[in-house]
Amino acid sequence: MSARSHLRNPPGSLFRQAVTPRRYPDVLSMNTSGLADTSFTDDDTNLSSDLLNGDDPLGEAAAGSLFPEFLASFLKSSDLFDLLKDYQDLCRGKIAALQHAVLGSGRRSKTAVGVKWILQQELNTWRLINSLYRDRVQAEFGDDVMTDLPVPSESERLVVDQLFQCDKVVRQSQLVVDWLESIARDRMGHFADNIECYAKNVYWENTLHALKVRRTGSAALVTELDPDAPVRLQRPLVDLDREDDNRLLQDLFTLIRAGMIEQAQRLCKRCGQAWRAATLEGWKLYHDPNITSDSLRLQPVEGNPQRGIWKACCWRMAEEQQLNRYERAIYAALSGNIKPLLPVCESWEDCVWAHFKVMIDSLVEQELMSSGMAHQDADALPREHLEANWTMNKVFEELQATESKKVMEETTEHYHVIQKAVILEDLDGLLEDFSDWLTGPKPLPPHLLRFMTHLVLFYHSLGMALKEDVCVDVIKSYVGVLIKEDQWELVASYVSQLPVDVATVQYASVLETISQSERRKRCLHLANDAGLDVAAITKLVVETVLGRDNTEFTLHTHTLDNATTQEELEKIDIIDWLLIDPAHRAEALKQSNAIMRKFLAAQKLDAVKAVFSKLPENSVTEIYRQWEGQDTPLPAEDENAVREHLCIRAYLEAHKAFNDWTNHINSAPQRPDPAHQDKFTVRVANEMREKEYQSEYARWEVGVGHLTVKVKEIIHSILFGAWMVDSRQDALEDVWRSRQMATLRSLYLPRLCALLLHVLQRSNQHQEALRLADIIASDQHRLYEVFPKKELSQFLQRLRDSSLLLLDDGLDALGYQLKP
Template sequence: MSESTMNVESTVIDGSFYQPLESTRLIRSSNWSPNDTTIRSSKTIPCVTKSEQQLYKLYAQALADSEVTHDWSSWVEMMTINCQKCCSEAEISHPIAFRTGRQSQLSRNIRMLQIERDSWLLWNRARDTLNNTRQDLPEVIPGSSDRLIVEHHLLNNPQLRMAKAVQGWLQTTKLDERYQTDLKMAMTKLEPKRIYWEKTCHFLKSSYNANIPNPYITCLDFDAAHKQKRRLCDTDEQEENDLLQIVFSLLRVGEYSKAKNLCKSTGYHWLAALLSANELYHDENYYCSEANDIIYPVEGNQKRIQWIESMFELCMDMRLKLYERAIYGLLCGRIEALIPVCKTYADYLWAYTSCYIEQEIHHILVYAHQNELNDVDKHRVLSNDELGNHQLKMTTIFDEILADCPAHIRDEALLPFNQIEKYLILANYDRLFDSILSFLHTNESNGSLLRFSTHICLFLYEQNHSENFNQKNFIEILTTYIGHLIELEFKDLVCYYISKLPLNNQSTLMATFLDTLSNRQDKEHYLKQGFTYKIDIDTSLLKLAANQQREQTFDKNNTDEIISTNLKNLNENDHKQLEALKLLTTFLSTQTLDALRFANRICRYFLNDAKYEGIRIALSYFPHDIDIHTIEANNRQQSEDDLREFKAFGAYIAAIEAIQRWSEMHQKQQQQQDNTSSVVRDDQAYLPIVIKACYGVFDYAQGWLLDSTNIHQSLPDNESRQIEMSILRHKCIPMLACNLFRIFDLIKEDQETFRLIVFLSDNRKQQLYSLFSKETLNSVLSLTEHAAERCLDRKQQQQQTDDTTAISYFL
């Protein structure tokens, strides 16, 4: 895709903000409402940072590139990188926003961008679950590796793969800059030591006396406090609490090695050993080549099954500290021990996912080693109700969170991004689309959410997952995003996204988009762009023309609407219709019957409103000598009546213009009574042109605005078209005849009056007098009566003159 095609025009204020955009919500544009697919948007247009403006372009560019390379994995990675870059740039602009008074607004935007970035990270990690891709793994040698047993199972279990991806994602997103800073500050309080409980040990060595009551422990066993029911020195107690909390914080972000090293550096070797005991057993010496003389150390805990059983009971011992129980619960997969230390929805999801993974691994190993266990161990392990009582499943984790969590966690879980991430994790794409639409319908959407969800939907659609969701939902989501781009004035991206719609929807959206453009040059530009993206421009233009149709009353009984020769100005809707006609005649691939029919439709409207200038403009868009050979060959037989109708409007406009021209001449004659010679000659000379133009309407071949074939009877709009043409015949022909009668009356052309009245009553000429209303007929008869009286007067005067002449002769 060329750089010019994907160009995003932008205006920046204070180095960071797009000037026309003010708030954090989407709005519905008054000009934007495509057919039945309603665009859902919120109350106001969002404030968009400069970097976020670029993000819209980068998303489209990455999507276009992936269509060429078909490398969708790189596309997802690129979307993540682009979003991360946008977050960084927005954070840099934060001081500028503080000076301009938009700090809180930008903070919200940055937070939404961070959530959008995190959602891309999730999809980047989890997308491999869409395909069950196998890897080459060595066969497991019995008794040699628990790790390989789990890895083989992982390849065949997409839910476990997804859980591992979600766990890694939650650990990565938690480890942000602020979290790292807090961890470092907390760790500075812990001093390196050779042994733990240093102050208590010092007390035992220096001042312990068995004869004096002592509240402190008397030995340094790690479980001494529980066995002796005594406590540590206050300093050691506080340090141990701090250590346990820091260790849990490190485990929360997956930093197991750092947690073990911290325990060792502070003398808590027993805690480091506990963390190591969770590792899966693996002996690499079974799998190395025979020629290799290196002996590898054995990794992990060979007795992990039994160890897990002990930890499962220990983590619920209420004598232990809160974070100690949480650490043990994490290691053995007991969720009850973890819930008390979870503070956010992400913590809950991480805890449940981690426990699900540990439980799955434990059951995998139990069934893998059941033949190696003795009868006592086998009975104990396989019949342990506590281990199987709360067996988690990835499909039910989210329901269990909502059932057990506090109200504020439940509210957080129901936020839009969290719900979308939920259905991505569950690969429930139908519910994903329904969820997105639900947020759009309830105006809970924003730019980041709409941008992310649209591109996820596009990814799934391009990857042929459309059988897993309702395509109508996909169309509505993408339509909403297109409306969002239009509202933000990112019009150079609109045609590209329209091309992503199914073919039968592209034309409707393209027509609606063109309708939002007020400048004809812009319409021509985006029509060319749409042609580049292989959008059906012909159909789009026809739908654009159909969108310009307006309701209008054609009432022949309403005498107030009888057409006059007075000029009426065109309004905005009229100009839009003419622009649509201009585009039809310019951009359609063939000179078209459809353009001619649209021209006739708007000419009927203009004629009904006496807007003759609109008819003149419409006529000018077609060749002056247009005939049936001008129409494309396959439509020539169907265009006969349309061509006759089109030329009928031309004949009528010629008659109106002739009458208007004659009226101007007659007014000059009235103003120049003293010098009438030249004016009268012009007036008299122009009268035959007026008569010819009017008779061109009265004597129109086979009738003015009448069809000569039955072609239109099969068209859906034939009934309304026939009604409109009939009403216009009843209005226009009487009006034209009355104007001509008045001209004859003004200049006393009585013979022309009689000729016209005879013509109108001629049966061979469709009895045009039948189109006249009673009032109009009375007016015509009155004018005819005046003409007859003048003829009789002239005859009587002539008779008197002849008699006088005769008498004079005889005298």
């Protein structure tokens, strides 16, 4: 999606006046309903994010739904700036919900205060990002908006309009001022309406009354009531009027700080100080449309033609030490005088607002001077103001030199650091700060990590060059938060934003911690929807878990405790990951074979059976079915895995057949002891028990015969079938697997031969038992190679016993009839 597509409603000419508090609805959302807070004090805005570590669930319950809601907005939105608006709406809604929750609970929740504060900071930051990057994208791609204006000759306003269109520093500085003023308005709530309740329409009425009645002690008061009287006469007002004046001036500055000059003027008029309202009017740039208009009808003139004189007066009033500090700050803000303005700036936002306001004022005056539009009276302003070399970086350098401990502490607060980087467009510095925070001693609040993650994703969507390793760390940290917050259904979507190899490792590490079968299936379904490589992930999960096994592949020749340990059970259960999707059945076969090889070496047959029982019976059929109709045959590795699986199954069947044979042999019916009495009834009973015994014994012998044949067939199929030998030699070489299979042959083939010999000897099939020697010595099967010398010697000794028994029966040593 091109950057141009993000600009569905380009704002056109955004700036009509310099250093004016004009609002731009298409850039900043001015919907502040519901943000006025009556339950939290002003001190709440200075809360540290440490408040989020409390145990009070009120705040977390109200804001916890932001995790899925932010992801839903991220996935559904196709326009970046619509997405930013969604983020703002989500934060705004949760702030209102937190306020409602606290009011409804009837108690002050420390956690709710902390969460509300951090969400308010996040909302402010999203608004700043929306404002600045809408302008930056538009400036880069909106050539139709940034049109060149003709050089103006008779209008201050046209000069400044052109400055704002052509100079992105001035334009974006004004956006920062607008943003900071909107924050101030949010905090005011209904303040602008409430402060007028005490307004009086008579100017200094208490002093006027004292002078009229010539009250005792009034000789020290002013004798005249013009606006300059207290300063000119060096005499005070009545205390009540002085207090009202001080409060009014503080309220006026609060309104001007919020960009509400018209409301400030209205308040002045209601308080009987219309002259003061007039002093707040002179900032407007002069523009006479009749000079360039072809119309015969005169149009009204805009602005102040004597703005230079007005501004010089404002500057001198701001320097007047006898005036109230808020009155000085008011005129300092209007004239660009930074020194009287800073003493009333109590927060980081206030100081940034003051510096950017002064910077814009200075740059505007310089532009007017260079264009020849400046009045001669402008020379009354100090040259350091008119020639100041202001930059955005210089603003924040000045902030670092502040003497306010509170402002200095706020400078290092997380969101203010982010806001500074956004204003300066210092992405490298921002990501360095992210890296420091992630490696810091304290864990970051969950909502801060959520914001950091979505900020990184926003920059990626814009195509900005970022430090990939830090972005990866941010998303991985947020994934950890989601898991901790039990938001595991959101994990796949965020992991899919990582590089492919990193995403595979990260999601595999997440799946390792999940044991519930249904949740495993759900996680893989979500991973598939998110475009992750599910096959690679599940394979890595299994390999990682199995790789933690530090025990070596060691052959145990003695019988061990056959009980399955907890660690072994974890290995067995991990196979479930590969069985969820039938497409991974070949991989499941390979990994289960690897587990069973180790269990076979340790003679843990119960564990081997447990692994084998995990695999669906149609696994082999499913593997071949997936390759039906393909142009290429089944890969050699898969075919060898199938053969190994069948070899292990054959051994388990042989082991079961031998156990069945052993149990049947040991369950032979016992001949009943006859009762020694001559009574007829006793003899009849003895005969009946003997017949019953003979019948049971006959059935037992038949069973022995059947079971003996079954054992012989299965073991013969193993001995003659190249057990644990690959059928395809063109597979990728796996040295460790080949060695393990050879080791298992050396353990189990001699044992199977011994079992078969035992069955044949117990069944009196000594001649067939002696034929085992031919089988072992055969060059076709080369079974003698897997026999250790000691075991081969013992095996031959047992064959000798069969030969002796045959000789005792009148046969030769091999069981053939002797010739007469």
